[in-house]
Amino acid sequence: MTLTRRDLLRTTATSTAGLVVAFHVPRVARAAGPAAPPLPPANAFLRIGADDSVTVLLAHSEMGQGSWTGLAMLVAEELDCDWSKVRCEHAPAAPVYAHPAFGVQMTGGSSATWSEFDRYRQVGATAKDMLIRAAAARWKVSPAACRAAGGKVIHGKDELSYGKLAEAAMKLAPPKTVSLKEPKDWKLIGTKVRRLDTPEKITGKAKFGMDVQFPDLRTAVVARPPAFGAKLAKFDATAALKVPGVEKVVPTANGVAVVAKHFWAAKLGRDALKIDWTPPEGGGVDTPKQMAEFHDKAKAPGAIAKTKGDIDAGLTGAKTKLVAEYEVPYLAHAPMEPLNCTVKIDGDRAEIWTGTQFQSIDQMVAGAILGHSPDKARDKVTIHTMFLGGGFGRRATPTSDFVSEAVIVAKAAGVPVKVVWTREDDIHGGYYRPAYVHRIQAGLDDKGRPVAWDHVVVGQSIVAGTPFEGMLAQHGVDSTSVEGLVESPYLESTGAVRVSLHSPKPPIPVLWWRSVGNTHTAFAMEGMIDEAAHAAGADPLAYRLALLKEKPRHAAALALAADKAGWSSPPPPGRARGIAVHESFRSIVAEVAEVSVENGRIRVHSVTCAVDCGTAINPLAIEAQVQGSVAFGLSAVLYGKLTFAGGRVQQSNFHDYPVVRMWDMPKIDVHIIQGKGAPMGGIGEPATAPIAPAVANAVFALTKQRLRTLPLKLA
Amino acid sequence: MKLDINGTVREVEAPPEMPLLWVIRDLLGFTGTKFGCGMAQCGACTVHLDGQPVRSCVTPVSTVGTRKVRTIEGLSPDGSHPVQRAWAEADVVQCGYCQSGQIMTTVALLEQNPSPSDTDIDAALSGNICRCGTYVRIREAVHLAARLSHGGGK
Incomplete structure (x- = not known):
């Protein structure tokens, strides 16, 4: 099942029907005036209990990034409630929770905070207005004579808690407009606030999709094609059905599911299946051959993503010409919680429990399997979003792969089923960060500055063939393949520029992976700039600052990171530093990495980060996201690589697809630049991309080896 | 059985x-x-x-x-074990999926080595993967838990 673009757009029609009535806003009163856009229906986002509890409903999924705390802060700031009474819940899947910028209910693109900044504050302000009016009516005074603080409405010596006012307040008409606090009056925003989900996550009580249990629920483990492009020919379930605990064996779209009383029986049953697979046409992808083809393609320009000036003349006329090729491999996301999805079908209705980043799409895809139109799917398919044991993009598949499969299994098995992926299933199951090759020809003038830049990118398109293609690809150029490159600040003052893209279509499912295209474009761009600085005989920091004179935010981030890392003083003996800056998801991050080589291995000792994400909501959360992004990126710098033989992935688990562990972890210092009027940016991803070039540039400074392939391997 | x-x-x-x-x-x-x-x-x-x-x-x-x-x-019915308190104080968790394992490994470490060094922490906890990358705060929290376990508070 694939969605059409039209299906996707239909979900953007926002409904005004609120879903949660504890804090009810009468529908009729919500009609928007001609001037002001309608306020969000507060009842869909907020419940105030008689016990003074304040429950915020999250339109975004909590996957570690901290929206569970950050969005609640936005409501609480305007509501003036008692923070200790604030709780969160994931919202159900419904149009009212559509992403304000992207139009479908989803979590991604490092966008939750900036996109919800107004909506969640308006919810708090709307509710506060109604609570004050309810109190004023009870006291028979003017609302203007009352004020709210600490979860109470106060008038002189009288005070009433929100819990005592909620019932009366919910009967009032909501305001047509609300005024939001001036930044100088913020009490919560900008302060260090600890996470609201900590108590359940340190006691084992937090419920992830994997933890869904109820009577009669069965567990299924699925045999999927061993190679991309392979197809199910036939299977024999005799041995599988003899495994104690196994109850059923049912086919899926291109595999076989074993349904059992518990995971262990399902796993043994799956392993006991005898399956004939038709091998992939043409033999399937082989990594060495594929990468040779990519490098070959990179020799000629592809579809034009950006062009200005005369590139041929620019390169010919340059004083110096540098040519280099950068390469990155396919990567799995490998979130700690392996994929899983629980489905209970009752007649033409389905109830789904899963950790997902894509509720709207999952709902439509699941509905379609049950024969429902997208409109009908909203009524027939209920989605319970559980905590996500990591997402990183893998739980945002345009095909809803892990959800649709579970619906198919539950439907075929006729019982409620939780489909559980093993780690091997996860590593083998696709939806990878695509491999890319970059070929760059840079022409430098007599001062070593770039005057011509010819940049060819080769790699699979993430959006090709998905409902997102219309939005994210133009003229054959997938914007996610070249993001961070076409907008590179270094190319703004370069006279002749050509960025072009080849998007080959091998049969490997690919997807956004934390920071998406920036994972490779920052590596190539900041690596090549470092090469240019070296060719110019310039200090890498000074060279960048000279090119970024018109980019004060980039320059400030670079300068701050360098200053805090002690750039102007020599590193300890045996160590060297490298620097990089990159803008993505509306935020700018500069990083300085200090490295050494120990027993032939690269060791990263410290990473100093300067972050400009505009208005900083919760510095504690920003620091955590930057630390985590650096760690995530560092796994790709030091270890991450998937290879294919005959279309089969050759890695399978953390022993042969290693990730950063405690002993690899550098000291990370995070310095937040308080954006002065800069629009708010994202923070879940932007610190991921600069770590690869920062480390590679440091390794060059230390060893004079220019490593242009990830993961980095010393000669 | x-x-x-x-x-x-x-x-x-x-x-x-x-x-x-x-x-x-x-x-x-x-x-x-x-x-x-x-x-x-x-x-x-x-x-x-x-x-x-x-x-x-x-x-x-x-x-x-x-x-x-x-x-x-x-470990505790309410998150009051010193290691859990340290985890809360240091605001360690992100997605949270690995944290039960991180905490159980830390509890065992501190029972055997009440004042671990960074090297001891690396050795004891490098078997526990966190894809969110909470390692920096885990390290802080282990030191903090060691102090809390000694009854020394912060």
Whole structure:
């Protein structure tokens, strides 16, 4: 099942029907005036209990990034409630929770905070207005004579808690407009606030999709094609059905599911299946051959993503010409919680429990399997979003792969089923960060500055063939393949520029992976700039600052990171530093990495980060996201690589697809630049991309080896 | 067979080779212990057997015998164990999926080494993977937990 673009757009029609009535806003009163856009229906986002509890409903999924705390802060700031009474819940899947910028209910693109900044504050302000009016009516005074603080409405010596006012307040008409606090009056925003989900996550009580249990629920483990492009020919379930605990064996779209009383029986049953697979046409992808083809393609320009000036003349006329090729491999996301999805079908209705980043799409895809139109799917398919044991993009598949499969299994098995992926299933199951090759020809003038830049990118398109293609690809150029490159600040003052893209279509499912295209474009761009600085005989920091004179935010981030890392003083003996800056998801991050080589291995000792994400909501959360992004990126710098033989992935688990562990972890210092009027940016991803070039540039400074392939391997 | 888990002896019917992890989760309903890799690579399934941290995903239930099993649910009913308090104070968690294992490994570390160095922490905790990258704060929290365990407060 694939969605059409039209299906996707239909979900953007926002409904005004609120879903949660504890804090009810009468529908009729919500009609928007001609001037002001309608306020969000507060009842869909907020419940105030008689016990003074304040429950915020999250339109975004909590996957570690901290929206569970950050969005609640936005409501609480305007509501003036008692923070200790604030709780969160994931919202159900419904149009009212559509992403304000992207139009479908989803979590991604490092966008939750900036996109919800107004909506969640308006919810708090709307509710506060109604609570004050309810109190004023009870006291028979003017609302203007009352004020709210600490979860109470106060008038002189009288005070009433929100819990005592909620019932009366919910009967009032909501305001047509609300005024939001001036930044100088913020009490919560900008302060260090600890996470609201900590108590359940340190006691084992937090419920992830994997933890869904109820009577009669069965567990299924699925045999999927061993190679991309392979197809199910036939299977024999005799041995599988003899495994104690196994109850059923049912086919899926291109595999076989074993349904059992518990995971262990399902796993043994799956392993006991005898399956004939038709091998992939043409033999399937082989990594060495594929990468040779990519490098070959990179020799000629592809579809034009950006062009200005005369590139041929620019390169010919340059004083110096540098040519280099950068390469990155396919990567799995490998979130700690392996994929899983629980489905209970009752007649033409389905109830789904899963950790997902894509509720709207999952709902439509699941509905379609049950024969429902997208409109009908909203009524027939209920989605319970559980905590996500990591997402990183893998739980945002345009095909809803892990959800649709579970619906198919539950439907075929006729019982409620939780489909559980093993780690091997996860590593083998696709939806990878695509491999890319970059070929760059840079022409430098007599001062070593770039005057011509010819940049060819080769790699699979993430959006090709998905409902997102219309939005994210133009003229054959997938914007996610070249993001961070076409907008590179270094190319703004370069006279002749050509960025072009080849998007080959091998049969490997690919997807956004934390920071998406920036994972490779920052590596190539900041690596090549470092090469240019070296060719110019310039200090890498000074060279960048000279090119970024018109980019004060980039320059400030670079300068701050360098200053805090002690750039102007020599590193300890045996160590060297490298620097990089990159803008993505509306935020700018500069990083300085200090490295050494120990027993032939690269060791990263410290990473100093300067972050400009505009208005900083919760510095504690920003620091955590930057630390985590650096760690995530560092796994790709030091270890991450998937290879294919005959279309089969050759890695399978953390022993042969290693990730950063405690002993690899550098000291990370995070310095937040308080954006002065800069629009708010994202923070879940932007610190991921600069770590690869920062480390590679440091390794060059230390060893004079220019490593242009990830993961980095010393000669 | 009988299993002494979190101070209660429970009767379970399980094939002898079934990993302790799945007995704990699927048969006894303690879902705080997590499945991450199934081959003792990631540490998400860490529980204690007589105080020793083990990877329950590769521990056949038949080998447990009379040893006492302790899971995250057995640490404290309310998150008041010093390691849990340190985790809250340092604001460690992100997605949270690996944290039961991180905490159980840390509890065992501190029971054997009340004042671990960074090197000791690296050695003890490098078997526990966190994809969110909470390692910097875990390191802080382990030191803090050591101080809290000594009764010294912050």
